[in-house]
Amino acid sequence: MMWHVLIVVGMVVCAIQAIRVQRLLISALWLAGCSALVALLVYLLGAPEIAVIELSVGAGLVTVLFVFAINIAGEESLVVQKFIPAPLAWLLVALSVFLLGWLTLPGLSAAAGSLAQPDFTRVLWVDRQMDMMLQTVLIFSGTLGMIGLLSDSKKPHPPKEKSA
């Protein structure tokens, strides 16, 4: 229980710092820390497969991509005024958190399902076969996104003038 609380506090601090800091590179590193702590928490909840994937993809691959993208796009710290006023943002955040908490809190006390649960492989590859196909399509989209990330910008050629 103590470990859970410590991990949760560290995770929330990492998330807040990822939004707060001005430098994008530091922000990406805080996000990686948050992701690693989420993976640890997921492992403690008894889901080691998801913890490994979250650690390797969330804290590894996405961080490398962030560093790569920031390296290409360059640091641009915007110290101008925020998108919407801070009190309004906090009000909207408090409202959404209240609604989420109100909707999810009764679920915590609900009785656990009594059905015998199938193993992870069966759930993933048989029961949720459609989702796996969707994920395959998504991975192809990600590959196209990577091509967009890596492609050089070529200015469009001016239209050729017709010779009289």
Add this chain to the structure above:
Amino acid sequence: MTFSISGVILIAVLALLAVGIYGLLAVRNLIKVIVALQILAKGAVLALVLAGYVRGEANLGQSMALTVIVADTIVAVVGMALAVQIRRHVGTLDIQALTTLRR
């Protein structure tokens, strides 16, 4: 007042979602917006695993969390590709400067 492990993790989920929503509302840098989206998705992953843990259907929650991780990574990759191309063509990552309707 005592909290169970599920209660502590539910608080963590709500905190991650709050930070993510605040980031989406307050931040103007395009790459920071993707960071905020990533934090939101981490909250969603944790919520799905917690739901499976609480309901005794851990494998179903895990398989859904896997789908969220894949979709979230693709969103990050496509978003970063868009950010890089926007920076190259427009010269800024400020999302308010990208609104062409105000010009």
